Amino acid sequence: MNDSAYNRVLTASRALKELADRPLKFMEVCGTHTVSIYRSGLRTLFPSNVSLVSGPGCPVCVTAQDEIDTVVRLAGMEKVAIATYGDMIRVPGSSLSLAQARALGASIHVVLSAAGALDLARRLPDMTVIFAGVGFETTAPATAAVVLEANRYGQDNFLVLNFHKTVPVVLETLAMDPALALDGFLLPGHVSTILGLSPYAPLAAEYGLACVVAGFEPEQIMAGLVLLALQNREGHFSVQSAYPQAVRPEGNKRAKALLEAVFEPADAKWRGLGLLPGSGLKFRPPYSHFDARIRLGLVDFPAPEPAGCRCGDVLTGRIHPSECPLFGCPCTPEEPVGPCMVSSEGSCAAVYRYGRSEFR
Amino acid sequence: MCLAIPHTLIAITGPKTAIGRAGTVEVEVRTDLIDTPAMGDHVLVHAGFAIERLLPDEAAEVEALWESIRAHSVTASHE
Numbered sequence: 001m002n003d004s005a006y007n008r009v010l011t012a013s014r015a016l017k018e019l020a021d022r023p024l025k026f027m028e029v030c031g032t033h034t035v036s037i038y039r040s041g042l043r044t045l046f047p048s049n050v051s052l053v054s055g056p057g058c059p060v061c062v063t064a065q066d067e068i069d070t071v072v073r074l075a076g077m078e079k080v081a082i083a084t085y086g087d088m089i090r091v092p093g094s095s096l097s098l099a100q101a102r103a104l105g106a107s108i109h110v111v112l113s114a115a116g117a118l119d120l121a122r123r124l125p126d127m128t129v130i131f132a133g134v135g136f137e138t139t140a141p142a143t144a145a146v147v148l149e150a151n152r153y154g155q156d157n158f159l160v161l162n163f164h165k166t167v168p169v170v171l172e173t174l175a176m177d178p179a180l181a182l183d184g185f186l187l188p189g190h191v192s193t194i195l196g197l198s199p200y201a202p203l204a205a206e207y208g209l210a211c212v213v214a215g216f217e218p219e220q221i222m223a224g225l226v227l228l229a230l231q232n233r234e235g236h237f238s239v240q241s242a243y244p245q246a247v248r249p250e251g252n253k254r255a256k257a258l259l260e261a262v263f264e265p266a267d268a269k270w271r272g273l274g275l276l277p278g279s280g281l282k283f284r285p286p287y288s289h290f291d292a293r294i295r296l297g298l299v300d301f302p303a304p305e306p307a308g309c310r311c312g313d314v315l316t317g318r319i320h321p322s323e324c325p326l327f328g329c330p331c332t333p334e335e336p337v338g339p340c341m342v343s344s345e346g347s348c349a350a351v352y353r354y355g356r357s358e359f360r
Numbered sequence: 361m362c363l364a365i366p367h368t369l370i371a372i373t374g375p376k377t378a379i380g381r382a383g384t385v386e387v388e389v390r391t392d393l394i395d396t397p398a399m400g401d402h403v404l405v406h407a408g409f410a411i412e413r414l415l416p417d418e419a420a421e422v423e424a425l426w427e428s429i430r431a432h433s434v435t436a437s438h439e
């Protein structure tokens with residue numbers, strides 16, 4: 001951390017102390033925020049009346065168990081190759097993880113980009129390449145871009161398992177939860193780069209919750225918390241950005257136009273929250289032949305979550321990872337029981353790696 | 361997974377592709393999601409796609425944010 005970042009964190013921590021005149025409970029929505037907060041030890045600078053709970057912003061973690069099982073099942077099929085982001089590979093399925101399926105001989109390829117998945121389809125013309133499309137609004141425009149490209153070039157051996165989910169709807173669900181009793185959301189920086197600020201407006205206007213978009217450096221997170229405390233102190237709730245470097249109020253119009261062209265809202269299943277209407281994306285009819293579920297006639301088989309795993313409660317801020325009886329024994333990043341301990345953005349992994357001393 | 365890394369575009373290689381540099385690492389970056397990408401642009405790259413141009417930390421918007429935070433911090437340190 002350079003000098004000026006150091007000073008900014010210090011300045012913001014003083015301001016937070018000044019402004020938090022009653023107990024305040026905020027949710028950091030994004031898994032990347034969670035990791036940054038634990039890795040930096042930022043909590044040690046919070047006044048004792050400010051608490052932060054983790055939310056559902058880890059795309060791999062919120063992918064439902066039956067969705068994980070569907071990818072694993074497809075991986076076992078003849079002439080099928082799976083392309084996936086690396087975080088998915090070790091998530092335990094009901095019988096196997098993708099990593100275990102690969103060890104058994106399944107064709108599973110880690111890609112860094114949706115474009116890499118389409119490249120794979122070009123290189124393997126005799127295989128059906130299925131891209132596991134996880135991610136929020138930050139990631140979905142890339143899927144939209146490659147589907148347009150696949151459509152243009154008639155790349156018919158390229159399919160997408162569309163697990164994309166959208167953030168504002170799930171936040172409204174959490175805003176309504178009386179058990180959570182939140183005072184505001186620290187909103188995800190890069191989802192908001194795409195969306196801009198207006199999709200969150202109902203959270204402030206209808207639910208009376210402070211809403212502030214923040215970046216991922218410690219001083220940017222602290223700036224977000226200061227604005228959240230300020231809105232609560234003034235009793236005036238709105239959607240603000242503490243991340244002007246990357247977030248324009250109107251969002252990224254090009255990316256939004258791509259999303260709009262390729263996808264339409266659909267119901268989506270979330271780990272821990274179940275089926276939420278309008279919280280996902282499905283292909284519009286001109287692109288539905290890229291939908292693996294439609295092309296392969298797939299049905300999802302309901303699958304129970306791993307026995308004893310409390311990821312659902314962790315992802316909705318109802319418990320802290322250390323309150324899961326399996327945390328640390330037997331569940332560790334090396335031997336994960338649930339996805340929150342696997343993903344680099346999972347709260348359980350973040351607390352295990354960086355935050356255990358705070359909760360001993 | 362929503363991690364995005366700042367890159368500088370050092371070459372435009374096609375209508376939708378560029379080379380981005382972050383530190384000493386150079387990678388292909390898709391530029392579909394930004395208007396008129398140009399060499400020297402500072403962009404945020406997520407999963408291989410540039411998702412936005414970055415304003416520098418010295419930008420007026422960033423300064424104004426910290427000015428308002430400082431104002432509340434000053435009150436605190438005088439108490």
Ligand code: SF4
Binds near residue numbers: 308309336348
């Ligand atoms: S500690 Fe492991 S078992 Fe418990 S909620 Fe987290 S991932 Fe699931």
